[in-house]
Amino acid sequence: MKTDNLRQQLRRTLRRDLWITIAPTLLIIGIAFAITFYFVKPAPPKTLVLAMAQDEGGFSYFARRYQKVLAQHGVTLELRPTKGSVTSLQLLTDPSSGVDVAFVQSGAVGEVKDTGSIVSLGSLSYVPLWVFYRGEPLEDVRGLKGRRIAVGDAESGTRVLALTLLKANGVDQAPTELLPLGRDASIEQLKKGELDAVMLVAPAEAPAIQKLTAVPGVRLMSFARADAYTRRYTYLSKLVLPQGVFDLSADLPERDVVLLAPTANLVARDTLHPALAYLLLRAASEVHGSAGMLDRTGEFPAPLETGFPLSSEASRYYEAGVPLLQRYLPFWAANLVDRLWVMLVPILAVVIPLGRAVPAIYLWRVRSRIFRWYARLKEIEIQLDEKPGREQLEDMLRRLEEAERAVNQIPVPLAYAENLYFFREHIDVVRRRLARGLAEAPEDKAPRPEDRVPSPQAAS
Secondary structure, three states: OHHHHHHHHHHHHHHHHHHHHHHHHHHHHHHHHHHHHHHOOOOOOOEEEEEEEOOOOOHHHHHHHHHHHHHOOOOEEEEEEEOOHHHHHHHHHOHHHOOOEEEEEOOOHHHOOOOOOEEEEEEEEEOOEEEEEEOOOOOOHHHHOOOEEEOOOOOOHHHHHHHHHHHHOOOOOOOOEEEOOOHHHHHHHHHOOOOOEEEEEOOOOOHHHHHHHOOOOEEEOOOOOHHHHHHHOOOOEEEEEOOOOOEOOOOEOOOOEEEEEOEEEEEEEOOOOHHHHHHHHHHHHHHHOOOOOOOOOOOOOEOOOOOOOEOHHHHHHHHHOOOHHHHHOOHHHHHHHHHHHHHHHHHHHHHHHHHHHHHHHHHHHHHHHHHOOHHHHHHHHHHHOOOOOHHHHHHHHHHHHHHHHHHHOOOOOHHHHHHHHHHHHHHHHHHHHHHHHHHHOOOOOOOOHHHOOOOHHHHO
Protein backbone atom coordinates (compact mmCIF):
# COMPACT_ATOMS: atom_id res chain seq x y z
CA MET A 1 0.00 0.00 0.00
CA LYS A 2 2.80 2.38 0.87
CA THR A 3 4.53 1.56 -2.39
CA ASP A 4 1.34 2.30 -4.32
CA ASN A 5 0.99 5.65 -2.59
CA LEU A 6 4.56 6.53 -3.45
CA ARG A 7 3.97 5.62 -7.08
CA GLN A 8 0.83 7.76 -7.25
CA GLN A 9 2.65 10.63 -5.64
CA LEU A 10 5.49 10.24 -8.14
CA ARG A 11 3.05 10.35 -11.06
CA ARG A 12 1.28 13.44 -9.73
CA THR A 13 4.55 15.24 -9.13
CA LEU A 14 5.94 14.36 -12.54
CA ARG A 15 2.75 15.50 -14.25
CA ARG A 16 2.85 18.77 -12.33
CA ASP A 17 6.50 19.31 -13.24
CA LEU A 18 5.78 18.52 -16.87
CA TRP A 19 2.88 20.99 -17.09
CA ILE A 20 4.78 23.70 -15.20
CA THR A 21 7.57 23.30 -17.75
CA ILE A 22 5.50 22.88 -20.93
CA ALA A 23 2.57 25.26 -20.31
CA PRO A 24 4.62 28.51 -20.52
CA THR A 25 6.40 27.10 -23.57
CA LEU A 26 3.13 26.35 -25.34
CA LEU A 27 1.83 29.80 -24.43
CA ILE A 28 4.91 31.50 -25.92
CA ILE A 29 4.70 29.38 -29.08
CA GLY A 30 0.99 30.14 -29.40
CA ILE A 31 1.61 33.88 -29.10
CA ALA A 32 4.41 33.69 -31.68
CA PHE A 33 2.19 31.86 -34.17
CA ALA A 34 -0.72 34.22 -33.53
CA ILE A 35 1.49 37.22 -34.29
CA THR A 36 2.81 35.49 -37.40
CA PHE A 37 -0.68 34.64 -38.67
CA TYR A 38 -1.40 38.36 -38.64
CA PHE A 39 1.19 38.78 -41.40
CA VAL A 40 0.20 35.72 -43.44
CA LYS A 41 -1.36 36.70 -46.74
CA PRO A 42 -4.99 35.67 -47.20
CA ALA A 43 -5.73 33.05 -49.82
CA PRO A 44 -6.55 34.49 -53.25
CA PRO A 45 -10.19 34.33 -54.35
CA LYS A 46 -11.18 31.67 -56.85
CA THR A 47 -13.16 34.11 -58.99
CA LEU A 48 -12.19 37.32 -60.79
CA VAL A 49 -14.50 39.76 -62.56
CA LEU A 50 -13.18 41.42 -65.73
CA ALA A 51 -14.86 44.46 -67.28
CA MET A 52 -14.35 44.94 -71.01
CA ALA A 53 -15.98 46.73 -73.94
CA GLN A 54 -17.32 44.30 -76.51
CA ASP A 55 -16.76 46.52 -79.57
CA GLU A 56 -13.42 47.97 -78.59
CA GLY A 57 -9.82 46.91 -79.13
CA GLY A 58 -10.53 43.20 -79.62
CA PHE A 59 -11.22 42.98 -75.90
CA SER A 60 -13.90 40.28 -76.21
CA TYR A 61 -11.49 37.97 -78.03
CA PHE A 62 -8.71 38.54 -75.51
CA ALA A 63 -11.07 38.04 -72.57
CA ARG A 64 -12.12 34.60 -73.78
CA ARG A 65 -8.48 33.54 -74.08
CA TYR A 66 -7.77 34.81 -70.57
CA GLN A 67 -10.68 32.71 -69.31
CA LYS A 68 -9.09 29.55 -70.68
CA VAL A 69 -5.65 30.31 -69.23
CA LEU A 70 -6.95 31.13 -65.76
CA ALA A 71 -9.26 28.10 -65.75
CA GLN A 72 -6.19 25.88 -66.13
CA HIS A 73 -5.03 27.21 -62.75
CA GLY A 74 -8.39 26.82 -61.02
CA VAL A 75 -9.47 30.47 -61.25
CA THR A 76 -12.78 31.45 -62.83
CA LEU A 77 -12.80 34.67 -64.86
CA GLU A 78 -16.24 36.25 -65.10
CA LEU A 79 -16.76 38.76 -67.93
CA ARG A 80 -18.66 42.00 -67.42
CA PRO A 81 -19.48 43.57 -70.83
CA THR A 82 -19.55 47.39 -70.88
CA LYS A 83 -20.23 50.15 -73.39
CA GLY A 84 -16.59 51.25 -73.47
CA SER A 85 -13.35 51.90 -71.58
CA VAL A 86 -14.87 54.83 -69.70
CA THR A 87 -17.61 52.61 -68.28
CA SER A 88 -15.08 49.90 -67.43
CA LEU A 89 -12.99 52.38 -65.46
CA GLN A 90 -16.06 53.70 -63.66
CA LEU A 91 -16.93 50.17 -62.56
CA LEU A 92 -13.37 49.61 -61.39
CA THR A 93 -13.47 52.72 -59.19
CA ASP A 94 -16.77 51.64 -57.63
CA PRO A 95 -16.09 49.20 -54.74
CA SER A 96 -19.68 47.92 -54.89
CA SER A 97 -19.46 46.90 -58.57
CA GLY A 98 -17.55 43.69 -57.90
CA VAL A 99 -15.18 44.34 -60.80
CA ASP A 100 -11.55 43.42 -60.08
CA VAL A 101 -9.76 44.07 -63.37
CA ALA A 102 -10.54 45.66 -66.72
CA PHE A 103 -9.34 46.01 -70.28
CA VAL A 104 -9.17 49.71 -71.12
CA GLN A 105 -7.79 51.86 -73.88
CA SER A 106 -5.02 54.31 -73.05
CA GLY A 107 -6.17 57.91 -73.02
CA ALA A 108 -9.54 57.16 -71.38
CA VAL A 109 -8.35 58.00 -67.86
CA GLY A 110 -9.09 61.69 -68.23
CA GLU A 111 -12.82 60.97 -68.48
CA VAL A 112 -13.05 59.30 -65.04
CA LYS A 113 -12.63 60.88 -61.62
CA ASP A 114 -11.07 59.35 -58.51
CA THR A 115 -8.86 56.78 -60.22
CA GLY A 116 -6.35 56.75 -57.37
CA SER A 117 -7.28 53.16 -56.45
CA ILE A 118 -6.44 51.83 -59.94
CA VAL A 119 -3.05 50.42 -60.91
CA SER A 120 -1.73 49.17 -64.22
CA LEU A 121 -0.55 45.64 -64.90
CA GLY A 122 0.86 46.75 -68.23
CA SER A 123 0.04 47.35 -71.87
CA LEU A 124 -1.14 44.35 -73.88
CA SER A 125 -1.05 45.39 -77.53
CA TYR A 126 -1.32 48.26 -79.95
CA VAL A 127 -4.89 49.07 -80.98
CA PRO A 128 -4.52 51.61 -83.81
CA LEU A 129 -6.90 54.39 -84.62
CA TRP A 130 -8.32 53.73 -88.10
CA VAL A 131 -9.77 56.65 -90.01
CA PHE A 132 -11.69 55.49 -93.07
CA TYR A 133 -13.24 58.14 -95.26
CA ARG A 134 -14.67 58.86 -98.71
CA GLY A 135 -13.49 61.53 -101.09
CA GLU A 136 -10.13 62.99 -102.04
CA PRO A 137 -6.94 61.75 -100.32
CA LEU A 138 -6.33 63.33 -96.89
CA GLU A 139 -3.19 63.38 -94.74
CA ASP A 140 -4.75 64.51 -91.48
CA VAL A 141 -8.05 64.82 -89.65
CA ARG A 142 -8.04 68.54 -90.42
CA GLY A 143 -9.46 67.62 -93.82
CA LEU A 144 -12.60 66.18 -92.19
CA LYS A 145 -13.96 69.54 -91.14
CA GLY A 146 -17.60 69.99 -92.08
CA ARG A 147 -18.22 66.27 -92.69
CA ARG A 148 -20.38 63.60 -91.07
CA ILE A 149 -18.07 61.55 -88.85
CA ALA A 150 -18.86 58.49 -86.71
CA VAL A 151 -16.77 58.77 -83.55
CA GLY A 152 -17.94 55.77 -81.49
CA ASP A 153 -20.36 55.22 -78.63
CA ALA A 154 -20.71 57.90 -75.96
CA GLU A 155 -18.75 55.95 -73.29
CA SER A 156 -16.16 54.31 -75.52
CA GLY A 157 -12.43 54.91 -75.60
CA THR A 158 -12.76 55.42 -79.35
CA ARG A 159 -14.92 58.50 -78.82
CA VAL A 160 -12.51 59.91 -76.21
CA LEU A 161 -9.55 59.60 -78.59
CA ALA A 162 -11.49 60.83 -81.65
CA LEU A 163 -12.75 63.94 -79.87
CA THR A 164 -9.27 64.66 -78.51
CA LEU A 165 -7.72 64.70 -81.99
CA LEU A 166 -10.65 66.52 -83.66
CA LYS A 167 -10.72 69.18 -80.95
CA ALA A 168 -6.96 69.72 -81.21
CA ASN A 169 -7.44 70.45 -84.92
CA GLY A 170 -10.57 72.57 -84.51
CA VAL A 171 -12.73 70.04 -86.32
CA ASP A 172 -15.18 69.26 -83.52
CA GLN A 173 -17.44 72.28 -84.08
CA ALA A 174 -20.18 72.93 -86.66
CA PRO A 175 -20.55 72.44 -89.50
CA THR A 176 -18.83 69.13 -88.63
CA GLU A 177 -21.39 66.54 -87.52
CA LEU A 178 -20.15 63.99 -84.93
CA LEU A 179 -22.29 60.87 -84.68
CA PRO A 180 -22.17 58.48 -81.65
CA LEU A 181 -22.41 55.27 -83.65
CA GLY A 182 -21.03 51.87 -82.75
CA ARG A 183 -18.53 49.97 -84.86
CA ASP A 184 -20.88 47.80 -86.91
CA ALA A 185 -23.44 50.54 -87.56
CA SER A 186 -20.82 53.08 -88.62
CA ILE A 187 -19.12 50.63 -90.99
CA GLU A 188 -22.41 49.79 -92.69
CA GLN A 189 -23.33 53.43 -93.13
CA LEU A 190 -19.89 54.24 -94.52
CA LYS A 191 -20.23 51.43 -97.08
CA LYS A 192 -23.61 52.81 -98.14
CA GLY A 193 -22.24 56.31 -98.46
CA GLU A 194 -24.37 57.67 -95.60
CA LEU A 195 -21.23 58.80 -93.71
CA ASP A 196 -18.17 60.70 -94.80
CA ALA A 197 -15.74 59.20 -92.30
CA VAL A 198 -15.48 56.61 -89.54
CA MET A 199 -12.98 56.59 -86.67
CA LEU A 200 -12.39 53.13 -85.18
CA VAL A 201 -10.00 51.67 -82.62
CA ALA A 202 -9.28 48.00 -83.30
CA PRO A 203 -6.36 45.55 -83.75
CA ALA A 204 -4.88 45.25 -87.22
CA GLU A 205 -5.94 41.60 -87.22
CA ALA A 206 -9.65 42.49 -86.91
CA PRO A 207 -11.52 41.09 -89.98
CA ALA A 208 -13.78 44.16 -90.14
CA ILE A 209 -10.77 46.43 -90.64
CA GLN A 210 -9.25 44.28 -93.37
CA LYS A 211 -12.57 44.02 -95.20
CA LEU A 212 -13.20 47.76 -95.01
CA THR A 213 -9.82 48.40 -96.61
CA ALA A 214 -11.03 46.56 -99.72
CA VAL A 215 -14.31 48.48 -100.10
CA PRO A 216 -14.27 50.57 -103.31
CA GLY A 217 -14.33 54.31 -102.75
CA VAL A 218 -13.20 54.01 -99.10
CA ARG A 219 -9.73 55.28 -98.16
CA LEU A 220 -7.55 54.71 -95.10
CA MET A 221 -5.96 57.85 -93.69
CA SER A 222 -2.18 57.99 -93.19
CA PHE A 223 -1.17 60.52 -90.53
CA ALA A 224 1.51 62.77 -91.98
CA ARG A 225 1.95 64.54 -88.63
CA ALA A 226 2.11 61.40 -86.49
CA ASP A 227 5.29 62.53 -84.76
CA ALA A 228 3.59 65.70 -83.56
CA TYR A 229 0.66 63.76 -82.14
CA THR A 230 2.89 61.31 -80.24
CA ARG A 231 4.79 64.22 -78.69
CA ARG A 232 1.55 65.90 -77.60
CA TYR A 233 -0.13 62.71 -76.38
CA THR A 234 2.38 60.36 -74.81
CA TYR A 235 -0.04 57.42 -74.69
CA LEU A 236 -0.03 57.30 -78.53
CA SER A 237 2.55 55.48 -80.64
CA LYS A 238 3.48 55.91 -84.30
CA LEU A 239 3.14 52.72 -86.32
CA VAL A 240 3.57 51.90 -89.99
CA LEU A 241 1.19 49.46 -91.65
CA PRO A 242 3.22 47.95 -94.53
CA GLN A 243 1.92 47.99 -98.07
CA GLY A 244 0.18 44.74 -99.00
CA VAL A 245 0.15 43.32 -95.45
CA PHE A 246 -3.63 42.68 -95.52
CA ASP A 247 -3.68 41.04 -98.95
CA LEU A 248 -0.52 40.57 -101.00
CA SER A 249 -2.33 39.53 -104.15
CA ALA A 250 -4.67 42.54 -104.07
CA ASP A 251 -1.91 44.77 -102.67
CA LEU A 252 -3.97 45.97 -99.69
CA PRO A 253 -3.24 48.49 -98.46
CA GLU A 254 -1.81 49.92 -101.66
CA ARG A 255 0.83 51.95 -99.80
CA ASP A 256 2.49 52.22 -96.41
CA VAL A 257 0.07 53.78 -93.92
CA VAL A 258 1.21 55.73 -90.87
CA LEU A 259 -1.10 55.06 -87.93
CA LEU A 260 -1.59 56.48 -84.45
CA ALA A 261 -2.08 53.79 -81.86
CA PRO A 262 -3.13 53.85 -78.23
CA THR A 263 -2.59 50.62 -76.32
CA ALA A 264 -4.92 48.06 -74.82
CA ASN A 265 -4.14 47.94 -71.12
CA LEU A 266 -4.86 45.64 -68.23
CA VAL A 267 -5.71 47.64 -65.10
CA ALA A 268 -6.85 46.51 -61.67
CA ARG A 269 -7.82 47.64 -58.21
CA ASP A 270 -4.84 48.25 -55.97
CA THR A 271 -6.32 45.61 -53.61
CA LEU A 272 -5.94 42.81 -56.17
CA HIS A 273 -4.30 39.78 -54.55
CA PRO A 274 -0.60 39.61 -55.54
CA ALA A 275 -0.88 35.96 -56.57
CA LEU A 276 -3.69 36.80 -58.98
CA ALA A 277 -1.75 39.77 -60.33
CA TYR A 278 1.13 37.46 -61.24
CA LEU A 279 -1.28 34.93 -62.72
CA LEU A 280 -2.86 37.60 -64.92
CA LEU A 281 0.58 38.75 -66.06
CA ARG A 282 1.47 35.17 -66.99
CA ALA A 283 -1.78 34.94 -68.96
CA ALA A 284 -0.95 38.25 -70.66
CA SER A 285 2.45 36.92 -71.72
CA GLU A 286 0.84 33.79 -73.14
CA VAL A 287 -1.95 35.63 -74.98
CA HIS A 288 -0.08 38.71 -76.20
CA GLY A 289 3.52 37.51 -76.42
CA SER A 290 3.44 36.33 -80.03
CA ALA A 291 4.08 38.52 -83.05
CA GLY A 292 1.29 40.33 -84.93
CA MET A 293 0.98 42.62 -87.89
CA LEU A 294 2.18 45.55 -85.81
CA ASP A 295 3.80 43.80 -82.83
CA ARG A 296 7.10 41.96 -82.50
CA THR A 297 7.47 38.70 -80.60
CA GLY A 298 7.86 39.41 -76.89
CA GLU A 299 7.06 43.11 -77.26
CA PHE A 300 3.95 42.71 -75.09
CA PRO A 301 2.94 42.81 -72.33
CA ALA A 302 5.04 45.85 -71.51
CA PRO A 303 5.16 48.63 -68.88
CA LEU A 304 4.20 51.43 -71.26
CA GLU A 305 2.50 54.72 -70.42
CA THR A 306 -1.11 54.05 -69.47
CA GLY A 307 -2.06 56.97 -67.26
CA PHE A 308 -2.01 54.74 -64.17
CA PRO A 309 0.87 53.83 -61.84
CA LEU A 310 2.43 50.42 -62.44
CA SER A 311 1.63 47.97 -59.64
CA SER A 312 4.50 46.64 -57.53
CA GLU A 313 3.82 43.09 -58.75
CA ALA A 314 3.92 44.21 -62.39
CA SER A 315 7.13 46.13 -61.81
CA ARG A 316 8.82 43.04 -60.36
CA TYR A 317 7.40 40.85 -63.13
CA TYR A 318 8.85 43.00 -65.90
CA GLU A 319 12.22 43.14 -64.14
CA ALA A 320 12.61 39.53 -63.00
CA GLY A 321 9.83 37.51 -64.66
CA VAL A 322 7.61 34.95 -62.99
CA PRO A 323 8.22 34.48 -59.23
CA LEU A 324 10.44 31.52 -58.41
CA LEU A 325 7.74 29.39 -56.81
CA GLN A 326 5.33 29.81 -59.72
CA ARG A 327 8.03 28.68 -62.15
CA TYR A 328 8.26 25.20 -60.66
CA LEU A 329 5.03 24.63 -58.74
CA PRO A 330 1.35 24.62 -59.69
CA PHE A 331 -0.44 27.87 -58.92
CA TRP A 332 -2.22 26.57 -55.82
CA ALA A 333 0.96 24.99 -54.42
CA ALA A 334 3.08 28.07 -55.11
CA ASN A 335 0.50 30.28 -53.43
CA LEU A 336 0.30 27.97 -50.40
CA VAL A 337 4.07 27.92 -49.94
CA ASP A 338 4.26 31.69 -50.46
CA ARG A 339 1.66 32.22 -47.74
CA LEU A 340 3.09 29.78 -45.23
CA TRP A 341 6.81 30.51 -45.50
CA VAL A 342 6.24 33.19 -42.86
CA MET A 343 5.51 30.36 -40.44
CA LEU A 344 9.21 29.50 -40.52
CA VAL A 345 9.85 32.60 -38.42
CA PRO A 346 8.25 31.31 -35.19
CA ILE A 347 9.54 27.81 -35.87
CA LEU A 348 13.15 28.96 -36.21
CA ALA A 349 13.00 31.75 -33.64
CA VAL A 350 10.80 30.19 -30.97
CA VAL A 351 9.93 26.51 -31.37
CA ILE A 352 13.44 25.15 -31.92
CA PRO A 353 15.13 27.10 -29.06
CA LEU A 354 12.28 26.28 -26.67
CA GLY A 355 12.34 22.65 -27.78
CA ARG A 356 15.93 22.49 -26.61
CA ALA A 357 15.27 24.45 -23.43
CA VAL A 358 12.29 22.41 -22.16
CA PRO A 359 14.29 19.26 -21.27
CA ALA A 360 16.89 21.41 -19.51
CA ILE A 361 14.21 23.25 -17.52
CA TYR A 362 12.53 19.98 -16.58
CA LEU A 363 15.86 18.52 -15.46
CA TRP A 364 16.52 21.62 -13.37
CA ARG A 365 13.16 21.28 -11.61
CA VAL A 366 13.85 17.63 -10.75
CA ARG A 367 17.37 18.33 -9.55
CA SER A 368 16.36 21.41 -7.58
CA ARG A 369 14.44 19.21 -5.09
CA ILE A 370 17.62 17.36 -4.32
CA PHE A 371 20.15 20.17 -4.61
CA ARG A 372 18.48 22.33 -1.97
CA TRP A 373 19.40 19.65 0.63
CA TYR A 374 23.05 20.19 -0.20
CA ALA A 375 22.79 23.43 1.81
CA ARG A 376 22.11 21.39 4.98
CA LEU A 377 24.90 19.01 4.04
CA LYS A 378 27.32 21.89 3.61
CA GLU A 379 26.22 23.41 6.91
CA ILE A 380 27.03 20.18 8.71
CA GLU A 381 30.45 20.00 7.05
CA ILE A 382 31.27 23.55 8.09
CA GLN A 383 30.31 22.73 11.71
CA LEU A 384 32.53 19.64 11.56
CA ASP A 385 35.50 21.88 10.81
CA GLU A 386 34.86 23.74 14.09
CA LYS A 387 35.73 20.69 16.22
CA PRO A 388 32.33 20.29 17.89
CA GLY A 389 31.71 18.24 21.02
CA ARG A 390 29.96 14.89 21.23
CA GLU A 391 26.55 16.39 21.88
CA GLN A 392 26.84 18.63 18.80
CA LEU A 393 28.09 15.70 16.72
CA GLU A 394 25.09 13.62 17.74
CA ASP A 395 22.78 16.49 16.83
CA MET A 396 24.48 16.86 13.46
CA LEU A 397 24.13 13.11 12.84
CA ARG A 398 20.45 13.30 13.68
CA ARG A 399 19.98 16.16 11.20
CA LEU A 400 21.90 14.24 8.55
CA GLU A 401 19.60 11.24 8.95
CA GLU A 402 16.55 13.49 8.73
CA ALA A 403 17.89 14.94 5.48
CA GLU A 404 18.50 11.46 4.11
CA ARG A 405 14.97 10.34 4.98
CA ALA A 406 13.50 13.49 3.41
CA VAL A 407 15.48 13.05 0.20
CA ASN A 408 14.42 9.41 -0.03
CA GLN A 409 10.81 10.61 -0.13
CA ILE A 410 11.43 12.92 -3.12
CA PRO A 411 9.69 11.58 -6.28
CA VAL A 412 12.32 11.32 -9.01
CA PRO A 413 11.89 9.85 -12.52
CA LEU A 414 14.07 6.85 -13.25
CA ALA A 415 15.94 8.84 -15.92
CA TYR A 416 17.14 11.27 -13.25
CA ALA A 417 17.54 8.83 -10.31
CA GLU A 418 21.33 9.11 -10.53
CA ASN A 419 21.13 12.54 -8.86
CA LEU A 420 19.46 10.93 -5.84
CA TYR A 421 22.17 8.28 -5.53
CA PHE A 422 24.90 10.89 -5.85
CA PHE A 423 23.38 12.74 -2.91
CA ARG A 424 23.28 9.54 -0.86
CA GLU A 425 26.97 8.99 -1.55
CA HIS A 426 27.70 12.50 -0.33
CA ILE A 427 25.64 11.81 2.80
CA ASP A 428 27.74 8.70 3.41
CA VAL A 429 30.92 10.78 3.12
CA VAL A 430 29.68 13.21 5.78
CA ARG A 431 28.35 10.36 7.92
CA ARG A 432 31.78 8.74 7.96
CA ARG A 433 33.32 12.03 9.08
CA LEU A 434 30.73 12.32 11.82
CA ALA A 435 31.43 8.71 12.88
CA ARG A 436 35.15 9.45 13.13
CA GLY A 437 34.39 12.59 15.09
CA LEU A 438 32.19 10.69 17.55
CA ALA A 439 34.82 7.99 17.96
CA GLU A 440 37.46 10.54 18.79
CA ALA A 441 35.31 12.81 20.98
CA PRO A 442 35.69 12.32 24.82
CA GLU A 443 32.71 11.26 26.86
CA ASP A 444 30.83 14.20 28.36
CA LYS A 445 30.94 13.93 32.23
CA ALA A 446 28.48 15.47 34.68
CA PRO A 447 30.15 18.19 36.80
CA ARG A 448 31.01 17.32 40.47
CA PRO A 449 29.35 19.37 43.31
CA GLU A 450 32.68 20.78 44.43
CA ASP A 451 33.38 21.94 40.90
CA ARG A 452 30.27 23.94 40.78
CA VAL A 453 30.75 27.71 41.22
CA PRO A 454 28.46 29.02 43.97
CA SER A 455 26.23 31.87 43.18
CA PRO A 456 26.77 35.21 44.92
CA GLN A 457 23.54 34.75 46.93
CA ALA A 458 24.74 31.38 48.24
CA ALA A 459 28.10 32.80 49.25
CA SER A 460 26.46 35.46 51.28
